[in-house]
Amino acid sequence: MTTVDSTADPSLLVTRAVEDLPAVRRVIPAGPDLAGLVRDVRSAFRMPRDGSAARVDTTDDGVRVRVVVSVDAGAPAAETARAVRDAARASLLGAGLVVAEIVVRVVEIV
Amino acid sequence: MSDDDVEPLYDGHTLDELAEYLDDDRTPRDPSIEDSAACVAVLERLEQLRDVSRELVVAEADTHRETDERWIEGVLASVRTTVGAGREIPVPDDDPASALVITEGAVRGLVRRLGDGVPGVVVRRTRLRGDVTRAGEPVDVEVQIAVAVGGDLGPVVVRAAALRESVRSALATHTPLVVRSVDVRVTGVDTEEASR
Numbered sequence: 391m392t393t394v395d396s397t398a399d400p401s402l403l404v405t406r407a408v409e410d411l412p413a414v415r416r417v418i419p420a421g422p423d424l425a426g427l428v429r430d431v432r433s434a435f436r437m438p439r440d441g442s443a444a445r446v447d448t449t450d451d452g453v454r455v456r457v458v459v460s461v462d463a464g465a466p467a468a469e470t471a472r473a474v475r476d477a478a479r480a481s482l483l484g485a486g487l488v489v490a491e492i493v494v495r496v497v498e499i500v
Numbered sequence: 501m502s503d504d505d506v507e508p509l510y511d512g513h514t515l516d517e518l519a520e521y522l523d524d525d526r527t528p529r530d531p532s533i534e535d536s537a538a539c540v541a542v543l544e545r546l547e548q549l550r551d552v553s554r555e556l557v558v559a560e561a562d563t564h565r566e567t568d569e570r571w572i573e574g575v576l577a578s579v580r581t582t583v584g585a586g587r588e589i590p591v592p593d594d595d596p597a598s599a600l601v602i603t604e605g606a607v608r609g610l611v612r613r614l615g616d617g618v619p620g621v622v623v624r625r626t627r628l629r630g631d632v633t634r635a636g637e638p639v640d641v642e643v644q645i646a647v648a649v650g651g652d653l654g655p656v657v658v659r660a661a662a663l664r665e666s667v668r669s670a671l672a673t674h675t676p677l678v679v680r681s682v683d684v685r686v687t688g689v690d691t692e693e694a695s696r
Contacts, residue, residue, distance in 0.1 A: 423582065424516075427582060435557070458578070467673075468674065472600065490597065497605060499606050
């Protein structure tokens with residue numbers, strides 16, 4: 391299990407918590423959408439280089455989270471998506487953050 | 501609503517439609533796309549995105565004087581899975597503060613890998629027909645395969661049936677899709693592969 395300082399960057403907290411799930415192969419950087427890529431492929435290069443991959447935006451309502459994952463075919467993907475959501479939420483609550491929304495996107499089942 | 505929330509249209513076509521048309525090798529020819537300079541330009545951009553190479557990303561990393569292998573892999577995975585994502589399949593869930601989705605691209609990749617598990621079979625294309633974005637809507641699955649014949653590979657019809665069953669089982673395991681039918685179509689035969 392990965393230990394992360396609770397004062398760390400929320401994106402890193404979520405990324406590490408999700409990576410710890412056995413059915414998650416990897417957390418893929420939540421980069422620009424297709425329209426953004428079509429406009430400028432180099433927008434993909436603006437992804438963080440610190441190991442954080444989940445996107446966490448702070449709003450008046452709390453944090454909004456987007457997690458993109460590649461999951462193991464050995465476990466039902468829908469169940470893994472729920473586990474990702476739960477792990478992301480727990481990591482943020484543990485850091486004292488209010489969670490307004492979590493989006494989990496399964497993009498590979500391998 | 502921010503600008504990012506507005507889906508761009510190219511002479512009436514969405515990006516997803518254009519990406520799907522490209523997935524189908526631009527066949528059958530759609531004049532409303534092919535005769536549109538805006539659409540053709542987007543198709544060319546999408547093809548370029550698919551070819552975003554490791555070298556390009558490494559070059560970008562080098563400009564930062566830190567060739568971070570994990571970062572490079574992350575960028576490549578992000579671009580690859582975004583370009584090939586297709587539609588989003590919602591996962592039913594009781595939590596109103598969360599949205600869980602599986603992409604159509606994830607399903608297509610899963611089916612492709614299932615094909616790899618059947619001797620002498622290569623999955624060329626997978627189509628999900630029906631509105632996968634709405635929970636409970638029936639979906640028809642079409643899998644196009646190329647098969648090698650001869651040797652100890654066994655009858656094509658048996659292997660096609662095995663793939664059909666594994667696809668049906670996998671979709672039931674991993675997705676909330678209501679699968680009405682799974683059709684496996686043999687669109688290519690390789691008579692030399694088996695003799696190698």
